[in-house]
Structures are given as structure tokens and as C-alpha cells.
Amino acid sequence: MLLTTATSTLAQTEPALGTALTSGSTNLSFRLRSEHVDDAGFIGDAAANTLRTRLSWRSGNWENMNLLLEMDSVTYLGDDRFNNTRNSNTRYPVVADPDGVDLNQAALQYRLDGGSVTAGRQRLLRGNQRFVGSVGWRQNEQTFDAIALNLTPTSTLELDYAWVNDTRRIFGPENGNPPAALDSDHHLLNARWRVSAELNLDFYSYSLAFSEAPALSSATHGLAVTGERELGTDTQVDYRIEYARQSDYRNNPNDYSADYVMVSAGIKISGVRAALSHEILGADSSAGMAVQTPLATLHAFQGWADKFLNTPAFGVRDTAVSLAGNIAGSNLTLAWHDYQADAGSLSLGQEVNIQVAKTFASRYTLAAKFASYQADRYSTDAQKFWLSAEARF
Numbered sequence: 001m002l003l004t005t006a007t008s009t010l011a012q013t014e015p016a017l018g019t020a021l022t023s024g025s026t027n028l029s030f031r032l033r034s035e036h037v038d039d040a041g042f043i044g045d046a047a048a049n050t051l052r053t054r055l056s057w058r059s060g061n062w063e064n065m066n067l068l069l070e071m072d073s074v075t076y077l078g079d080d081r082f083n084n085t086r087n088s089n090t091r092y093p094v095v096a097d098p099d100g101v102d103l104n105q106a107a108l109q110y111r112l113d114g115g116s117v118t119a120g121r122q123r124l125l126r127g128n129q130r131f132v133g134s135v136g137w138r139q140n141e142q143t144f145d146a147i148a149l150n151l152t153p154t155s156t157l158e159l160d161y162a163w164v165n166d167t168r169r170i171f172g173p174e175n176g177n178p179p180a181a182l183d184s185d186h187h188l189l190n191a192r193w194r195v196s197a198e199l200n201l202d203f204y205s206y207s208l209a210f211s212e213a214p215a216l217s218s219a220t221h222g223l224a225v226t227g228e229r230e231l232g233t234d235t236q237v238d239y240r241i242e243y244a245r246q247s248d249y250r251n252n253p254n255d256y257s258a259d260y261v262m263v264s265a266g267i268k269i270s271g272v273r274a275a276l277s278h279e280i281l282g283a284d285s286s287a288g289m290a291v292q293t294p295l296a297t298l299h300a301f302q303g304w305a306d307k308f309l310n311t312p313a314f315g316v317r318d319t320a321v322s323l324a325g326n327i328a329g330s331n332l333t334l335a336w337h338d339y340q341a342d343a344g345s346l347s348l349g350q351e352v353n354i355q356v357a358k359t360f361a362s363r364y365t366l367a368a369k370f371a372s373y374q375a376d377r378y379s380t381d382a383q384k385f386w387l388s389a390e391a392r393f
Contacts, residue, residue, distance in 0.1 A: 020062035027056040031139065033388040037082070037093040041380035046082035048095040051075050052139040054104070061111070068122075070105035074098065074139045086176045093382075097139040102173040104143055115151040122146060124162055126190055130262075131206050131220060131244075133297030138170040142295070144184075160190040167210075167295065185209040185250075186295075198227040208295065209250040216294045219249040222260065240264045240277075246291050256287035258315065272325030281308075283315030283343040290315040290342065303337045303351040305373035305382050312378070315342025330358040339378075347376040365390040 030053055037046040056070040074097055080087055082095040107120030124144050126132035135142040145166035151159040164186035172180030189205040202224040210216045222244025230236050240262060247257040264277035279301070283290040290311040302308040302318050322335040333355040339348035351374070357367035369386040373379070 017062050020060040020066070023060040024066075025058050027054075027393065029054045029056075029390065029392045031388065031390045032077075033139070033386060035082075035095050035097075036385045037095060037382065038384075039093040039380060039382040040375075041382075042093050043091045044081070046092040046095050048080070048082040048084075048097060049077040050095075050097050050099075050139050051077060056105075064111045066109050066111075068105055068107045068109065068120075070103075071101065072104045072140060073101045085171050085178060086174055096170055098171060098174060098176075100140075100173040102140060104141055112151075114153060115149065118146075118148045118150075120145070121168065122148060124148065124164075124188065126160070126188060126206075127202055127204060127224065128300075129297035130301060131204065131293050132188055132295045133300075135170050135297050135299070137297070137299040140170050140172060142170050143168045144186075146186075156194045158190075158192045158194075160188070162186075162188040164188065179212065182213055183211045185211070196227070198229050200226045202226065204244075206295075207249055210294075211251070213294075214251040214253060216292060217249045217252040218246050218292060220244050220246040220260070220291075224262075234270050236268045238266045238268070244291075248289075254287055254289050256284040256289035258282040258284045258289065258291045260291050268325070272323065272327065275320075275322045275324075277318075277320045277322075279316075279318045279320075280342055281311045281316045283313065283341075285314075285343045288313045302339070303335075303373065304353045304369065304371035305351055305384055307349070307351075307373055307379050307382065308339070312341070312348075314344055314346060316340075316348065317342050330356050332356055341378075346378065348378040349376040350374050363392045 030051065032051050035048045053073045054070065059067040076099050080089065082092045083089045084098045085094060085096055086098045103121065105121050105123060107118050107122040109116055109118040121143050123134050124132055124146060125134060144164045145168065146162045146164040148162040164184045167182045167184045169178065169180055169182065171178045174180060186209065187207040191203045193201045195201065204222050206220045208216065208218050222242060224240060224242040226240045228236055228238035242262040244260040245257065246260060248254050259280065259282035261280040262277065264275060266273050266275035281291040290313055292311055298309050299306060302316060308316050317340040319338045320335055324333040335353040337351040341348060352372045355367060355369040357365060359365045367388045371384045373382045375381050
């Protein structure tokens, strides 16, 4: 009787598992990019023509579980006349897009009532990605070997926790310097309370421990208050007020603590948004340290010239004015940044950013992008220009 019951149960579950594996969804995308960098600090100008091919597959559900697999391949078109961090072309500026084939994601997800548990290599996007993100701008994405828990106990409250065992960085897949991966023991906690459209509270606590890069180990605890309000059928205003405190954690040899602050306000009229923001990555002058964000999607902050990927010891104050929206059928973004040191009166320069992008038939995107950084008493003048074409199937 027991054997008959077990055989019957197996017969019932096997077709369901087979259906889940054959009824999944497959996505294919291509991103072709030409990147040119003229930096006064280098002998030659960089020119990088790269193609990223991404193949993703997610199974159907079986016993509340599904499987995600994703592969990335980065190839070069023409000579690699740039420093990809692996080819030793140090006479050229860095374009951090090493070539190769990488397992970007491989994760098993179990769905709960009001939540999920995901284990394996996965993409982790926390808040606006200022502290934890995927670095999606680069051709090889940052992902994490992690166990992540998501809970939505109410319609207005969402909780996220993740333990990260390994940080898979943009410099892979081959090992080198900087490392392609860093052994990690990170604990990432987020709690979001949506009080109303005008008031959202986002608490976060990120405890990062890097065994191979102890100076990057830190504990950051913060709160972001955001919201937006309709002022009419065609006008909305929005704001963000954020504060965090960062200090050394675990094996960090430095004893420091510093503040992070972001204040921004925007107004959108007929789909065009104008905004003013002031961001501070504070410094602890006595320790010679400043707020660091090693897991962030850094390209989205402090200008596209990427002059502040590592926060200098005197910190950075970034005052920015931006304009973005759909104009004449294309998405246009304009921004101007003024950079000052947080500790002392050092002027760090100014920067202009411009991007025009247009999407066709919901799956094809063409974009042109430009960044011009004018140095003052920090770094060197630099101009970057990108042309890209993307297709998603």
C-alpha cells in the first residue's frame, strides 16, 4: 500500500516538474556600446567597442519554487585600445568592461504567502542603489552569492534581508586586480513603510565585511524620507531627505565615523522634471576617512565621468541641477554638478552631463551620452562620450 501511494505521488509530481521546466520564459538581449574617453591624466585616449549578449531563463513554478539562470558574454569589436583592468593597457584610461563569459545569475526562489526566499547568485537592488546595487551601466553586472528574504506583512510595509557570502564584481569573469570577486559576510536589512503618496519611510542597515579588503568593511545605518504630491493634472512635486551614519566594522583597521546626507526636490510639469539636489559623503578628518559605498551603482551618482568612484579622504559635497523628460519623442537628460570637499575648502571641479535616448517598438533603444569634467584642485580634466544600441527579445 505504501509503495502504491509513493508511486502514485511520484506520478503526479513528475509531470508538474516537467511542465515547470518546459513552460519557463526565455529572454535574450544585446547591448552594443562605443565608449570614448579623453582624460588629461593619460597619454592616449581610450576607445572601447563592446557587445554584451545576455541570455536569461526562468522556469515555471513547481511546489512554489522557480529557477533562474542567466549568462552574460562580453566581446570586443576591434582593438582593445583601453585599460579593461586586465590587459595592462595602462597608457589609456580605464573602461571597466573585461571580455569573457560569466554566470551572472543562478538562483532558486521559493514563494511564501506574502514574500519569498531566494538562494544563489542573484541581483540585489536596495533603495535607489546608493549603497547596494547592480552597477547595471557596465557590461558585466555586479551580482551576489546570497540568501535573500522578502516579506510584505501588510500592503504598506515591506521587509528585505539578505546575507551575502560573495560579491561578484564588474571586473570579472577572470581574476586579477581589482579582484573579480570578494569573499564577503554582509548583512543587508531594509524596511519600507508607505504611509501615503506624500510620505514614505525607508530604513536601512548595511553591515559589510570584506575579508580580502578590510578597509572597505563598514556599518551604515540610515533613513530616507520620500514622497510626491500632485499639484494639478500636469504638475507633480517630489522630495527626498536622507541621513545615514557610517562607521568602521569588523576587520577594518581604521577607526572612523562619518555622515551621509542627501536632500533633493523636483517639480515635473507636462512630463519634464527639473530638480535640485545636495549630497554629502562626509569625512572624518581625524581618521583620514570618508563615507565609502563599495557596493553602490556608482555611475548613477556624482556625475557620469566617474571621478569619485572611491570617495577621497576629505569627502565630497555634490550640488546638482538637472532637467529630464520626454522632449520631441526622445528622453533627454541634462545635469550640472559642482563638487566641493566636505572637510576644508577644496574645490573639486564641475561637470556637465547630457543624454538623449529613444526607444522603438518597445524593444529597441538608441542612446548618445556625454560627460565633461573640468578639474579644479582635484584629479584631471576628462570628457567621455558613448553611443549605444540595445535590443531585447
